[in-house]
Amino acid sequence: MAEFVSRISVVCFAASYLVALACEASRLLFRSGIRGAVMVGFAAAGVVAHTLFIVWRAANEQSVPLSSAYDWYLLAAWVLACGSLWLTIANPRTPIGLFMLPLVLGLIGAAQLSSPVPFPQSPATQVWGAIHGSFNLAASVAVAFGAIAGMMWLIQAGRLARKQAPAQGFRMPSLEKLARFTGRSASTAAWTAAAGFASGLVLNAVNRQQGLLETVPWNDPVILRMGALVAWLVIAALLERAAAHRADGPRTAAILSLISLGVLTGSILWGLFGASRHGAPPRLAAPAGRIDFVEGEEPR
Amino acid sequence: MTLAFAGGSHRTVPMDLRERLAFSAEQAAEALRRFRERFPGREGVLLSTCNRVEFYAAGENDAVPPAPGQLVDFLAECRGIDAAILKPVLAGEHDDAAVHHLFAVASGLDSMVLGEPQIVAQVKQAWALAQEHHTAGPLTGEMFQAALRTAKRVATETAIGRERLSIPSVAVADFARGVFERFDDKRVLLVGAGKMAHETLRYLREAGARDVIVVNRSAARAEDLAGRLGVRAGRFADLTEELVKADLVVSTTGATEPVVTLEMFATAQQRRGGRPLLILDLAVPRDFDPRIGARSGVWLYSIDDLGAACEANRKSRQREMPGALAIVDEETKRFMGDLHHRSSAPLIEQLRAGWTETGEGELDRLFRRLPGLDDAARAEIRQSFQRYAAKLLHSPLTSLRNESHSGPPHGLLDALRRLFDLKD
Incomplete structure (x- = not known):
C-alpha cells in the first residue's frame, strides 16, 4: 500500500481533473446517460489521489501541509477540488466543474512553479505560520468560490435578460442563491485575508524578536502584494455591502468578485515570479537547535 | 403472427x-x-x-x-x-x-x-x-x-x-426559478383574474408560494377570486403599494392600456430596497409598460417572450x-430477437433432454463396467460428461440466438429437427 501511495504523482490527479473537466465541457455538445457517473468517478479519483499525495508528503517529507509554497497551492487546489466534487454531486444539472476545475488545475500549475522546500520552522513560529497559511488559504478559496458564483450570476442574468430558456446541460443556480453566495464569499475573503495578513505581521515580529528567520522588510514585494490584496478585498466587501440595497447590487457584487479573482491571480503571479525574502532562512546562522529547516534550495 | x-x-x-x-x-x-x-x-x-x-x-x-x-x-x-x-x-x-x-x-x-x-x-x-x-x-x-x-x-x-411546453410551466420553471431560489418567503401579487393566472399560480404553489394577494379593478371580483383560490384580496387602488411589497407579479387584466406605467413603477421601485422583482405580464395587450423591463433588478416577461421560449423548447424536443x-x-x-428465440425453446429443451438421456445411459454402462469407482470419482466423471455436452451444444445454440435477431430461425430449427430426429 505504502509503495502504491508513494508512486502517486501530481500528474495522476491533475490528469483525473482534466478528464473530469473534459466530461463537464462535453455537456455543451451532446447528451450522455453515463457522462455524469464518469465525470464524478474521475473527479473522485482525482480527489482521492490528491488526498493521498498530500498525506504522503506530510508523513514522509518532514513537512506538514502549508509548510511550503508548493504545499500551500496543492492544499488550496485540494479544497477547491473537494468543493467542486461535492457541489457536482449535490447539483448534477449544474456544470460546477466547468468553473471550478480550471481554478484547481491553475493552482496545481502554480504549485509546479513554486518551491517545495519547507519554510524554516521552530516551535515558536510553527503555530503562527500555520495560522498565517490557513487564513490566506481560506481567503483564496473564498475569493475563488465568490468569483465562480459571480460569474454564474452574470451568465444566469444574461440568459434571463435575453429571455431564453436554460440551455441543455447548462442550468445555473438561481440569482438569489448566487447573489447570497457571492456576498458571503466577499465578506469571508475580506476578514480571512485581513487575519492572514495580520498573522503574517505577527509571524514577522516573532522572527525578528527571536532571530529565527530572515525578517521580511516592509517594502518586500510579498508585503506589498498581500497588503494590496487585503486592501482590495476589504474595499470590495464594503462596496458589496453598500450596494446590497440597490437594484443593481447583485450585479455590482458579481463584477467585484471577478475583479477580486483577477487581483488574487495577479498577486499569485507576482509571488511566483517576483523576488522576496518571504519564508527565507536567516542570512546569519541562528543559535544551534533553534531552527528546524531543510537545507538546500532557498525558497522563492 | x-x-x-x-x-x-x-x-x-x-x-x-x-x-x-x-x-x-x-x-x-x-x-x-x-x-x-x-x-x-x-x-x-x-x-x-x-x-x-x-x-x-x-x-x-x-x-x-x-x-x-x-x-x-x-x-x-x-x-x-x-x-x-x-x-x-x-x-x-x-x-x-x-x-x-x-x-x-x-x-x-x-x-x-x-x-x-x-x-x-x-x-x-x-x-x-x-x-x-x-x-x-x-x-x-x-x-x-x-x-x-x-x-x-x-x-x-x-x-x-425535459423542457416544458406550456406558458405557465415555462414561466415558473425556466424563469421564476432562475431568479428565486425559494418561494415560501416571497410575496406573489396577482393583478387581474385571467385564466392563465390560475394556472401560473398552481405552478407557483407547487414551488412553495404561500403569500399570495389578488387585486382587480372590481373589488367584488377580487374577493370572489380570492375566495376561490384561497388567497387574500387587496384593493386595486393600492396597486403601487402592493408593487413595493411584491416579489413576483402575475398580471392578466383585460385592460386596453398599460395598468402599470413606467412612472408609477419607478415610484414603487424606489421603496423596494433593491429587492429583485419578477413580472409575468400574461395580458394582451400588455399590463406593464415594456420599458420597465430595462430597469435594474426587474425581470419582465410578456406572453410573447414566454411563448418564444415554449417554441424553442418544442423545437428542442423535436431535435x-x-x-x-x-x-x-x-x-x-x-x-x-428474444421473442423469436423463445419459439425455439421447446426444440432446444428436447435436444438437451435427448443428450442428457444418452449421456446418462452411457454413464450407467461405464459405472457398471468400473465398479471400483468411488462416489467422488463418479461425480467427477458425471460432471465431465455434462460439461462436454454443454460445450457441444454451445455453438448451435449461439447460432440460433444470432439467427433470431433477424426473424424466426425456421431454417436452423428445421435442420436441427432433421439432424437429431426431433419432433415438434
Missing part, C-alpha cells in the same frame, strides 16, 4: 369519433371480458386515453391472435360504432411493427405533446387492467415491460420530455426525436 394491434389516435381519428370510441374503466373491463370469451387462449390489453384507443393482442402456437382487421371489428362492436366508419381511421400492425408502435407510444413519441410523460402511467394502467381481468399473459407481459423499459431509456438518454427513435428501434429489435 404472434402480436397484433389495432387502434387510432389524435393523428387519424377526429375528436368527435375519439370521444365515441373512448372506453371508461367499466367499459374497458367489459371489453376485456368479452375479448376473453371471443378469443379464448389469447392475450389482450386495451389502452384507452383521451387521445388514443388501441387494442394489443398476442398468442402463440395454435392460439394465433386476432388479425388487426378483426380487432377493429371487435372495437367497433364494443363501442357500438359501425366498423365501416372506424376502418378508414384506425390502423393495425402485427409483430415487430406492433411492438415498435407500442414502444413509441409508451415513450411519448406518438403523443399530441411530444414526449409527455403521462402516457407511461396510462400504459401501466392498461396493463394492470388486463391483469385484473385475466387477459394479460406472458407475451403481452414481456411486451409491456419492454415498452416501459424503452420509455425509461428514452426519458433518461434523451431530453425529449431529440432521431435519438429517441433509435432507442425504440434498438429495443424493438432486441425484443423481437
Whole structure:
C-alpha cells in the first residue's frame, strides 16, 4: 500500500481533473446517460489521489501541509477540488466543474512553479505560520468560490435578460442563491485575508524578536502584494455591502468578485515570479537547535 | 403472427369519433371480458386515453391472435360504432411493427405533446387492467415491460420530455426559478383574474408560494377570486403599494392600456430596497409598460417572450426525436430477437433432454463396467460428461440466438429437427 501511495504523482490527479473537466465541457455538445457517473468517478479519483499525495508528503517529507509554497497551492487546489466534487454531486444539472476545475488545475500549475522546500520552522513560529497559511488559504478559496458564483450570476442574468430558456446541460443556480453566495464569499475573503495578513505581521515580529528567520522588510514585494490584496478585498466587501440595497447590487457584487479573482491571480503571479525574502532562512546562522529547516534550495 | 394491434389516435381519428370510441374503466373491463370469451387462449390489453384507443393482442402456437382487421371489428362492436366508419381511421400492425408502435407510444413519441410523460402511467394502467381481468399473459407481459423499459431509456438518454411546453410551466420553471431560489418567503401579487393566472399560480404553489394577494379593478371580483383560490384580496387602488411589497407579479387584466406605467413603477421601485422583482405580464395587450423591463433588478416577461421560449423548447424536443427513435428501434429489435428465440425453446429443451438421456445411459454402462469407482470419482466423471455436452451444444445454440435477431430461425430449427430426429 505504502509503495502504491508513494508512486502517486501530481500528474495522476491533475490528469483525473482534466478528464473530469473534459466530461463537464462535453455537456455543451451532446447528451450522455453515463457522462455524469464518469465525470464524478474521475473527479473522485482525482480527489482521492490528491488526498493521498498530500498525506504522503506530510508523513514522509518532514513537512506538514502549508509548510511550503508548493504545499500551500496543492492544499488550496485540494479544497477547491473537494468543493467542486461535492457541489457536482449535490447539483448534477449544474456544470460546477466547468468553473471550478480550471481554478484547481491553475493552482496545481502554480504549485509546479513554486518551491517545495519547507519554510524554516521552530516551535515558536510553527503555530503562527500555520495560522498565517490557513487564513490566506481560506481567503483564496473564498475569493475563488465568490468569483465562480459571480460569474454564474452574470451568465444566469444574461440568459434571463435575453429571455431564453436554460440551455441543455447548462442550468445555473438561481440569482438569489448566487447573489447570497457571492456576498458571503466577499465578506469571508475580506476578514480571512485581513487575519492572514495580520498573522503574517505577527509571524514577522516573532522572527525578528527571536532571530529565527530572515525578517521580511516592509517594502518586500510579498508585503506589498498581500497588503494590496487585503486592501482590495476589504474595499470590495464594503462596496458589496453598500450596494446590497440597490437594484443593481447583485450585479455590482458579481463584477467585484471577478475583479477580486483577477487581483488574487495577479498577486499569485507576482509571488511566483517576483523576488522576496518571504519564508527565507536567516542570512546569519541562528543559535544551534533553534531552527528546524531543510537545507538546500532557498525558497522563492 | 404472434402480436397484433389495432387502434387510432389524435393523428387519424377526429375528436368527435375519439370521444365515441373512448372506453371508461367499466367499459374497458367489459371489453376485456368479452375479448376473453371471443378469443379464448389469447392475450389482450386495451389502452384507452383521451387521445388514443388501441387494442394489443398476442398468442402463440395454435392460439394465433386476432388479425388487426378483426380487432377493429371487435372495437367497433364494443363501442357500438359501425366498423365501416372506424376502418378508414384506425390502423393495425402485427409483430415487430406492433411492438415498435407500442414502444413509441409508451415513450411519448406518438403523443399530441411530444414526449409527455403521462402516457407511461396510462400504459401501466392498461396493463394492470388486463391483469385484473385475466387477459394479460406472458407475451403481452414481456411486451409491456419492454415498452416501459424503452420509455425509461428514452426519458433518461434523451431530453425529449425535459423542457416544458406550456406558458405557465415555462414561466415558473425556466424563469421564476432562475431568479428565486425559494418561494415560501416571497410575496406573489396577482393583478387581474385571467385564466392563465390560475394556472401560473398552481405552478407557483407547487414551488412553495404561500403569500399570495389578488387585486382587480372590481373589488367584488377580487374577493370572489380570492375566495376561490384561497388567497387574500387587496384593493386595486393600492396597486403601487402592493408593487413595493411584491416579489413576483402575475398580471392578466383585460385592460386596453398599460395598468402599470413606467412612472408609477419607478415610484414603487424606489421603496423596494433593491429587492429583485419578477413580472409575468400574461395580458394582451400588455399590463406593464415594456420599458420597465430595462430597469435594474426587474425581470419582465410578456406572453410573447414566454411563448418564444415554449417554441424553442418544442423545437428542442423535436431535435431529440432521431435519438429517441433509435432507442425504440434498438429495443424493438432486441425484443423481437428474444421473442423469436423463445419459439425455439421447446426444440432446444428436447435436444438437451435427448443428450442428457444418452449421456446418462452411457454413464450407467461405464459405472457398471468400473465398479471400483468411488462416489467422488463418479461425480467427477458425471460432471465431465455434462460439461462436454454443454460445450457441444454451445455453438448451435449461439447460432440460433444470432439467427433470431433477424426473424424466426425456421431454417436452423428445421435442420436441427432433421439432424437429431426431433419432433415438434
